[in-house]
Amino acid sequence: MIAIQNLTKQFGATTAVKNLSLAVNPGETFGLIGPDGAGKTTTLRVIATAMRPTTGQVTVAGIDVTHDPEAVKKTIGYMPQRFALYPDLSVLENLNFFADVFGSPRAQRTELIARLLGFARLGEFQTRLARNLSGGMQKKLALAATLMHRPRLLLLDEPTTGVDPVSRREFWDLLTQVHLDGVTIVISTPYLDEAERCQRVGLMYRGELIACDDPRQLRANLGAVVFEAHSTRALQARKLIEHRAGVRVASAHGDQLRLLLDCAERAAEIQTFFHANAISVDDWRQVQPRLEDAFVLMIAQEKQP
Amino acid sequence: MNFRLLSIVRKETIHILRDPRTLVIMFVIPIIQLVLLGYAATTDIRRLNTVVYDADRTQQSRQLVEAYRASDYFAINAYVNNEQAVTALLDRGDVRAGIIIPAGYGERLGKGLTAQVAFLIDGSDPSVASTAFAASQSIGQAQSIQIIQQRTGIDPMRLNAIEVRPRVMFNPELKSANFMIPAVIGMILQFLTQLFTALTIVREREQGTIEQLVVTPIQSWELVIGKVIPYIGIAFFDLAEVLFLGVVWFDIPIRGSVPLLLALATLFLLTTLGMGLLISSAARSQQEAMLLSFLTMLPMIFLSGFFFPLEAMPVWLQALSYFVPLRYMLVILRGIIMKGVGLPSFPEQVIALLIMGPLIFTAASLRFRKSLE
Ligand SMILES: Nc1ncnc2c1ncn2[C@@H]1O[C@H](COP(=O)(O)OP(=O)(O)O)[C@@H](O)[C@H]1O
Numbered sequence: 306m307i308a309i310q311n312l313t314k315q316f317g318a319t320t321a322v323k324n325l326s327l328a329v330n331p332g333e334t335f336g337l338i339g340p341d342g343a344g345k346t347t348t349l350r351v352i353a354t355a356m357r358p359t360t361g362q363v364t365v366a367g368i369d370v371t372h373d374p375e376a377v378k379k380t381i382g383y384m385p386q387r388f389a390l391y392p393d394l395s396v397l398e399n400l401n402f403f404a405d406v407f408g409s410p411r412a413q414r415t416e417l418i419a420r421l422l423g424f425a426r427l428g429e430f431q432t433r434l435a436r437n438l439s440g441g442m443q444k445k446l447a448l449a450a451t452l453m454h455r456p457r458l459l460l461l462d463e464p465t466t467g468v469d470p471v472s473r474r475e476f477w478d479l480l481t482q483v484h485l486d487g488v489t490i491v492i493s494t495p496y497l498d499e500a501e502r503c504q505r506v507g508l509m510y511r512g513e514l515i516a517c518d519d520p521r522q523l524r525a526n527l528g529a530v531v532f533e534a535h536s537t538r539a540l541q542a543r544k545l546i547e548h549r550a551g552v553r554v555a556s557a558h559g560d561q562l563r564l565l566l567d568c569a570e571r572a573a574e575i576q577t578f579f580h581a582n583a584i585s586v587d588d589w590r591q592v593q594p595r596l597e598d599a600f601v602l603m604i605a606q607e608k609q610p
Numbered sequence: 611m612n613f614r615l616l617s618i619v620r621k622e623t624i625h626i627l628r629d630p631r632t633l634v635i636m637f638v639i640p641i642i643q644l645v646l647l648g649y650a651a652t653t654d655i656r657r658l659n660t661v662v663y664d665a666d667r668t669q670q671s672r673q674l675v676e677a678y679r680a681s682d683y684f685a686i687n688a689y690v691n692n693e694q695a696v697t698a699l700l701d702r703g704d705v706r707a708g709i710i711i712p713a714g715y716g717e718r719l720g721k722g723l724t725a726q727v728a729f730l731i732d733g734s735d736p737s738v739a740s741t742a743f744a745a746s747q748s749i750g751q752a753q754s755i756q757i758i759q760q761r762t763g764i765d766p767m768r769l770n771a772i773e774v775r776p777r778v779m780f781n782p783e784l785k786s787a788n789f790m791i792p793a794v795i796g797m798i799l800q801f802l803t804q805l806f807t808a809l810t811i812v813r814e815r816e817q818g819t820i821e822q823l824v825v826t827p828i829q830s831w832e833l834v835i836g837k838v839i840p841y842i843g844i845a846f847f848d849l850a851e852v853l854f855l856g857v858v859w860f861d862i863p864i865r866g867s868v869p870l871l872l873a874l875a876t877l878f879l880l881t882t883l884g885m886g887l888l889i890s891s892a893a894r895s896q897q898e899a900m901l902l903s904f905l906t907m908l909p910m911i912f913l914s915g916f917f918f919p920l921e922a923m924p925v926w927l928q929a930l931s932y933f934v935p936l937r938y939m940l941v942i943l944r945g946i947i948m949k950g951v952g953l954p955s956f957p958e959q960v961i962a963l964l965i966m967g968p969l970i971f972t973a974a975s976l977r978f979r980k981s982l983e
Pocket residue numbers: 316319320321339340341342343344345346347348
């Protein structure tokens with residue numbers, strides 16, 4: 306559905322996207338993750354024809370985004386990171402505007418809009434101004450607006466950021482419906498539990514795609530074991546061992562110490578070390594790796610080549 | 611039927627209608643500007659503060675002062691006892707003119723000799739000064755003609771070999787409002803249309819809505835024209851508003867054809883709306899757009915011949931003024947409103963607007979790229 310070859314996008318001196326190659330299959334839900342400033346938005350904007358690539362080639366359904374952007378626009382629905390509908394227009398006026406703009410036939414208009422309003426559960430709010438909707442409702446409205454012209458590819462830029470957990474789940478329910486309709490979805494998200502729901506995820510870091518695979522595969526091929534332990538001095542404990550041999554990544558959250566180690570035997574060695582240093586760390590247990598571990602590890606590796 | 615264009619017009623109209631502040635500015639500002647400028651931008655002088663030093667103190671000298679007072683050009687505010695006091699008051703700006711009548715004025719007149727009177731005028735505002743200058747002379751002359759009549763008993767009019775009978779055309783009362791109001795109308799049109807269109811596109815950018823727009827099939831020209839159409843409507847409303855106000859408040863006669871005025875105003879509006887769009891596509895924020903708007907508008911107003919006659923400007927400034935659409939519109943407005951003339955009287959101006967309007971507008975549409983960059 307999408308084929309990106311050696312895409313580079315520069316803004317003056319900054320390289321937002323560096324030599325990125327990626328293919329997204331039809332019908333797939335593809336997650337794009339990475340820290341802020343990694344280049345996710347820029348990548349999506351180039352695919353959406355909102356920006357031109359500096360070098361490289363991007364095609365959507367076989368159409369080159371630089372050669373025939375207008376044809377690409379008809380194929381895709383793009384939902385920007387920031388709410389980009391008109392705050393002073395009502396729900397219905399916004400939907401009607403985009404229906405007009407995409408030239409959706411008048412005859413089927415009413416039915417289509419009614420269906421989308423039902424789909425986004427916004428029926429009872431149709432006369433409310435968009436600015437007076439809750440964050441979650443705004444996201445659903447934006448999604449409905451991008452579906453107005455029945456795109457085959459949806460590009461969603463952090464659609465659930467800053468939205469409460471209930472609305473997030475609702476939004477993903479909607480996405481599941483869209484996915485089942487056969488629409489290809491590319492979604493960027495800072496939430497790794499959402500990334501787990503994608504068939505494949507790509508991790509971007511400093512403009513580069515440093516990993517791209519099935520999330521289960523990424524966890525399985527972690528190349529490290531994960532231990533959790535409890536300590537009232539977790540921060541101090543982390544500092545002590547973070548540069549020790551065999552410790553790939555050490556992190557502390559509250560009283561929780563989380564260690565990515567090269568092998569299970571390493572845990573016993575570290576336990577002894579803490580003991581010798583008179584720091585009590587207990588409750589040791591080996592846990593299942595999470596997607597987050599994979600990314601933390603990969604980014605750590607990128608940082609120290 | 612182009613539904614995309616229509617949908618933009620509709621959406622833009624809703625934006626305007628739902629923003630009470632903009633509405634107020636668009637409909638109230640023209641009234642305020644017209645009234646303020648209608649009164650302020652005048653070179654008529656009335657009851658100019660004047661000081662008198664009458665060293666003569668005779669009936670004749672009092673007659674002369676009375677003649678000045680009666681003319682309504684000068685208000686006699688102060689009498690002083692020496693010349694220094696006259697210049698002191700002028701220096702301080704308390705008065706704008708001073709009359710000095712030397713001792714012996716009445717006596718010389720009585721003897722049939724020429725008597726001299728000094729008339730001092732504050733020249734810091736040249737246009738006021740030149741009107742005051744002319745008034746001081748003509749009142750003095752009228753006075754001396756009267757005196758000749760008294761002396762000789764002959765109607766001096768009959769002695770004249772040449773009789774110049776000036777007849778002021780188009781504006782017989784020489785009311786500067788008649789001259790200024792049409793110009794004020796041009797300026798208001800320029801101000802409002804340029805400012806508001808300058809804000810429209812940049813607002814989409816600031817709000818982030820442009821990001822959604824650029825991925826739709828909307829064409830640049832559709833967006834540009836669709837955004838401008840509601841403002842053309844408002845501009846015509848404003849035009850009607852100020853014309854009406856000019857007629858009922860300032861007694862401006864509209865001597866020419868109103869339909870012609872509207873048709874040519876449309877041409878002019880293309881240039882101002884185009885300017886606004888150009889600014890809007892260049893500016894990064896609404897604030898910047900507003901600033902750019904004011905920065906470009908001020909020189910254009912000065913170079914339009916609004917305040918200062920173009921003929922008096924250095925040649926290079928005059929050359930520059932040919933690129934200012936308001937310059938042409940002022941000629942057209944003054945021509946139609948004051949003189950009641952039609953197309954044959956200002957073909958160059960119409961041609962200039964015919965060229966500039968579409969040119970600026972096309973440049974603006976081309977400048978606006980359907981892209982975030
Ligand atoms: N329009 C732009 N002009 C200049 N720099 C930009 C622009 N957009 C993004 N960048 C820069 O490119 C990099 C990637 O940004 P972005 O694609 O927004 O990342 P992400 O969406 O992953 O947070 C950042 O360093 C950002 O500052």
